Amino acid sequence: MSILRPFLSRIVRQGRLTVVAPDGTTEIFGQSAPGYPDITIRFAHKAAMRRIILDPRLGAAEAFMDGDLELVDGDIMDFIGLIRMNTPWDRGEKLKDKTRVGEWFDGIKTRLNSINRRRQSRANVAHHYDTGNDLYRLFLDEDMQYSCAYWSRPDMTLDEAQVAKKAHIAAKLALKPGQRILDIGCGWGGMAITLAKLEQVEVLGITLSEEQLALARQRAKDAGVADRVRFELIDYRDLAEREPGRFDRIVSVGMFEHVGAANFETFFRAAANLMTADGVMLLHTIGRFGGPGATDAFTRKYIFPGGYIPALSETLAASEKSRLIATDVETLRLHYALTLRQWYVRTVAHEGEIVAMMGARFFRMWTFYLAGATAAFESGGMGNYQIQFARSRHALPLTRDYMGEAEKSYLQRRDVKGGRTSA
Structure with missing residues (x-):
């Protein structure tokens, strides 16, 4: 079981996400559904997977930017869309990648970062x-x-x-x-x-x-x-x-x-x-x-x-x-x-x-x-x-x-x- 399973199994329910680990093993999350893309991603090394666990949004972005997260089937639009479609705002869903304390801290950082003299x-x-x-x-x-x-x-x-x-x-x-x-x-x-x-x-x-x-x-x-x-x-x-x-x-x-x-x-x-x-x-x-x-x-x-x-x-x-x-x-x-x-x-x-x-x-x-x-x-x-x-x-x-x-x-x-x- 990969370190991403607890996170992805909770998020991806509609649409199929196949994750290829650095050693070649694969895990599948969700199931194919009309209107939802089927995606395959591959990780170059475990450190990239750990980055996502520590901070899902920034970690995924930087792993993709650095070439450590590769889209094998689908593209980045499909991948991010799949995650967001499974956590729609108007149904009260959230990515839940932050604790309440983490969300409060993000709010503080936003305010400080946007003082904008x-x-x-x-x-x-x-x-x-x-x-x-x-x-x-x-x-x-x-x-x-x-x-x-x-x-x-x-x-x-x-x-x-x-x-x-x-x-x-x-x-x-x-x-x-x-x-x-x-x-x-x-x-x-x-x-x-x-x-x-x-x-x-x-x-x-x-x-x-x-x-x-x-x-x-x-x-x-x-x-x-x-x-x-x-x-x-x-x-x-x-x-x-x-x-x-x-x-x-x-x-x-x-x-x-x-x-x-x-x-x-x-x-x-x-x-x-x-x-x-x-x-x-x-x-x-x-x-x-x-x-x-x-x-x-x-x-x-x-x-x-x-x-x-x-x-x-x-x-x-x-x-x-x-x-x-x-x-x-x-x-x-x-x-x-x-x-x-x-x-x-x-x-x-x-x-x-x-x-x-x-x-x-x-x-x-x-x-x-x-x-x-x-x-x-x-x-x-x-x-x-x-x-x-x-x-x-x-x-x-x-x-x-x-x-x-x-x-x-x-x-x-x-x-x-x-x-x-x-x-």
Whole structure:
């Protein structure tokens, strides 16, 4: 009996997992079932198996990254999916790889790790986003939208779904000509450029990534909107001190996850101070279903240091301190899972290029990250929230009809891709 039997026999019930030990002996866990993959994994040595016993999530990730855990039948997406499908969040199942004391300690580490003072925030962003724009070009859509797309039809391409996401968000901003827009965490500029093309507005995009900043500025110039779209390397806290009350609208997509739980109230206070009296903000963020939790060790160490996925309750409670009114909340339950699967397919298709660029260990780490994230959004406790905030109850129309009307109008435009939008 392998050292993994007590753990795996408790977890894997549906779907078959075959484990090949370093000496060639095999053990089978679970049984084949419709909708569940059958997987075979092989371990290079017992030390890799012990790593999983000591810390199942981080241990499995590092064993796979180091080549000590090999997928013989199936791939890493199938393997992680099998484990997560057997422990679905909405049925109250858990991986149960931590004691209550261990979970409490993870929560403490998450909070300490996500304090994110200004210098640390910039270092955390550089860790993930300054790995080079060429990597992201390989698996993202044409507009380089590195956030959840919006799948209004099941047969959409990734590019179409990202176009739909931008139109969906733009509609919720209730844009009007002449407004000043702030994009907090602007990425490579696609959203900011799109907004400026959809309406005659001025946009300031801010980022902490040198790589993103350079490309965003070039894209605005190429799109012919550099006179109305600017980008700056600045922390949102510093901007709030410099330009209070300046912006009619704020949009922030995929940035709130990097703020850190300790700074939630600071973020909303800064946002409220940056807005005019009739200002509106649209926050698009990954969210945690249920209550507050902790960031897993693999994500903390390798992917998003300083990051934390908030529960909806944490987000709204923090916004209330600044007297922001949550005027609309939409839960995107499966949209990110669909997006991540597209990113995974594209990543695997470019394996040779990514290995040549970043190395084989990085490629395995990246696929583990994408596969784990997909499983979390398909069977785990993760989703996305789009929350609209206003400072005044009079800032927006009384009904939501304007959103659908604007979104339909934007999607009827020939092209709403960042930098290439045309009337």
